[in-house]
Amino acid sequence: MSRGMRFAAREVLASQGSPGDGVFTITEGMVRIYRLLADGRRQVLGFALPGDFLGLSLFDVYSFSADAVTDTVVCSFPRKSFVAYADQRPHLMGRLYEFASHELSLAQDQMVLLGRRTAEERVGTFLIMMRDRLRRLGHTSPTLPLSMTRQDIADYLGLTIETVSRTFTKLANAKTIVVVPDGVRMLRERDLERLAAG
Amino acid sequence: MSRGMRFAAREVLASQGSPGDGVFTITEGMVRIYRLLADGRRQVLGFALPGDFLGLSLFDVYSFSADAVTDTVVCSFPRKSFVAYADQRPHLMGRLYEFASHELSLAQDQMVLLGRRTAEERVGTFLIMMRDRLRRLGHTSPTLPLSMTRQDIADYLGLTIETVSRTFTKLANAKTIVVVPDGVRMLRERDLERLAAG
DNA sequence: CGACGGCTTGATAAGCGTCAACTGAGGTGG
DNA sequence: CCACCTCAGTTGACGCTTATCAAGCCGTCG
DSSP: OOEEEEEEOOOOEOOOOOOOEEEEEEEEEEEEEEEEEETTTTEEEEEEEETTTSSSOSSBSSSSEEESSSOEEEEEEHHHHHHEEEEEEHHHHHHHHHHHHHHHHHHHHHHHHHHHHHHHHHHHHHHHHHHHHHHHHOOOSSSEEEEOOOOHHHHHTTHHHHHHHHHHHHHHHTTTTEEETTEEEEEEEHHHHHHHHO | EEEEEEOOOOOEEEOOOOOOOOEEEEEOOOEEEEOTTTTTTEEEEEEEOOOOSSSSSSSSBBEEEEESOOEHHHHHHHHHHHHHHHHHHHHHHHHHHHHHHHHHHHHHHHHHHHHHOOOOHHHHHHHHHHHHHHHHOOOOOOOEOOOOOHHHHHHHHHHOOOHHHHHHHHHHTTSSSETTTTTTEESSSHHHHHOOOO
16 A cells, blocks of 8 residues: 655655645655744754654644655555554554654653753754664764755754854864764764763 | 542652653643753653643653642553553554644644744743643633743743743733733733744 | 855854842741 | 741843854855
């Protein structure tokens, strides 16, 4: 019942408030998930990497928008069949519930970050988080490919593009990282971990 | 399998990282849910009112702390029996999943608030949100009883106690609200709704 | 080559945080 | 019964962090 779909960078996968007729798994690429305020302010809720799910909700409208950061391949299910299928498998429903609880816990981490952490801590936490996620996908080098823009990072961390840039520069001056084209090389992961620590 | 429990104001219901052996529904009172950073910074994740759930997760440690704002009565289930019970009822599991998805959506609203809104918008949104929740509990007057402290509100909104206080004063000067002992009376809900609007 | 978009850097300013003093309500005890 | 303490809240003065505005750099692409 699934089918593959490709999205070019910047193409929209889902739009806040529009009928949520698809459920996705990312196969390749990266998707940014966000909400917009009426005046254009944007909060990026997360970046979805291969293996991540999107639109996994029984509700019938998307509560967020999503578009492709890079060219992206997804595996898509019509929502109706997904719901019908899940309803027949108690075990699957349990997994979904666990998954949603875990997402909720991550959202709460992000609430702490947005409500109580400094710019430097936010950036450090972001880098460590990306490192851990990429690691789980088999990427072990200390050079993180950050394919999203500074604006995306800023909107994810509740900062401005300039503050993100200056914070990268500050970390680079401290020899904690090196800023490279399309990414960051971590020199002292310990220092970043200290920034990210609870 | 449930049993009633009472907690006096400030008593702890759950502690982050400790074995999550209970699942609760609030019957009376109010509970604050929060996370702490190592240096004591606190982010309040939410306030639980009668009818709300707590600790509804299949995971075996609490990912948050919770204590009573006012004297509180809860209905508590041992988590093991709760999990076992839910596993036997596919329909219940579906409801739980819907519930978790909804919570996630609310957490995302809060991420937008914390990442992108001004102090005045945060306070306005907070008041409108409390109004709506109290309304659903049958409280229809425009006077909101706010039993939590300014510090709780500040930690919920990612502000300081002083900023919350000044913002209340500013709204009071604009004749939008009146600050009363243990609460706020709303004079122009429209103005607050405008602040809260997406 | 020139235009454009993403990024960095600098100068300045605003918003919110920090520190400190003050008020008022409630509780305690002499 | 009232002096005193404590604690929550408010207000003021000040300053820091981060935002805003503006200019310039660099790589890419038509």
